Amino acid sequence: MLSYTYLLINFFTVFICFIFSFHHKIKFNKHFGAFFAASFIIGSVFIIWDAWFTKIGVWWFNDKYITGIKILQLPIEEVLFFICIPFSCLFTYFCLDKFFKLDWKPVPEKIFVIISILITLSIGLYFNEKIYTSLTFITTACSLFVLYFVLKSRWIGKASFIYLLLMPGFLLVNGILTGTGLESPIVNYNQNDFIGVRIFTIPIEDTIYGYELILWNIYLFLKFKK
Template sequence: MLPYTYLLINFFTVIICFIFSFHPKIKFNRHFGAFIKASVLVGLVFILWDIWFTKNGVWWFNYRYLTGFKISELPFEEVLFFICIPFSCVFTYFCLDKFFKLDWKPNSEKIFVTLTSIIFLGVALYYQDKIYTFVTFLSASISLLILFFLLKVSWIGKASVIYLILTPGFLLVNGILTGTGLDYPIVNYNPQNFIGFRILTIPIEDFFYGYEMILWNLFFFYKFKKNHDQADLTV
């Protein structure tokens, strides 16, 4: 079973959310098209990032836990990661936003985005000699500024709270990938390329890497969903 470990992690991450997507009070299955477009578009960027880091030894994979199928430099399971994790997160956001009022006031959101962007930029510049830390925090800072001030989204605060709600799942999935409960990590990191602060076995950078990825998945999901909804109205 060891070669299927990462594959099973992806499967169990997504299966419950997938089943409940068809629930008559949720009907997330009606938006599979919008999600697939969003996840492919965002996933391509993060996969290129992943490939570059893998080629340069920032991280690498332990093939005892993988099937051995590769796409470029990446295990097939790693590519699936960029579909399965966003699916669970976007589905959770969709459900919580549907049934609960989690919106922030505009001024509170503006202050949050501004301060968070400044903090992220400060971390990036302070650790500019750590490539994973630098790229992650710099791109997260830029993403927040673009999403809020340029693209005018009004849900970053809400998405941030939901991402925190998802933290236990994040700790479970990324914990296993980075070695929690296993004899060896599935994903290994070069200690010269990140701060070295870990939650369990998870580099702190992973948390913000995932945060940025989910924000962009949400943006494009709702963009494609809106286009689809408008097309339906014109039919």
């Protein structure tokens, strides 16, 4: 039964959101096509990144908690992660945006984006010898710049606030993956490749990695939804 642990984490992450997608007041199911198109494109990029980091030993997976089925040398559960997590996050974004007024005013949002770019870029450059830290923070800085200043996305403030609201769920899921409540972690990290700051058992880099993943999923989802 332990071999289904990661698979069950994915299942329970997405199950409730999937059921409520068909609610007559939400109707997120009408946008499944947009979601899967966005998820496929963005997920492919992150899966390649994931496979590369696995190959060079930045992180690896505990065989005790996975079924053993692999794609690109990644556990099938890890591939499903890039569908299940974005689905739950996008469903939450869709619902909150539908029922609440969460848009930011232009000036505060611009200030937030600029400060976020400067902070993430500075951290990425300062810890340039730590590949997980450096690549994650620098690409997030670049993503924020491109999304806001090039692609003119004016929902980053709102998306960032919703991502903050999702943090308890993120900490629960990633906490289990990184060892909370288990004898050993499902996902293990090379201590030489990240700065070592953790939220409970979760490397701080994971929160930024997830943030970048969700931002790009939202961007393409909104494009395809039109």
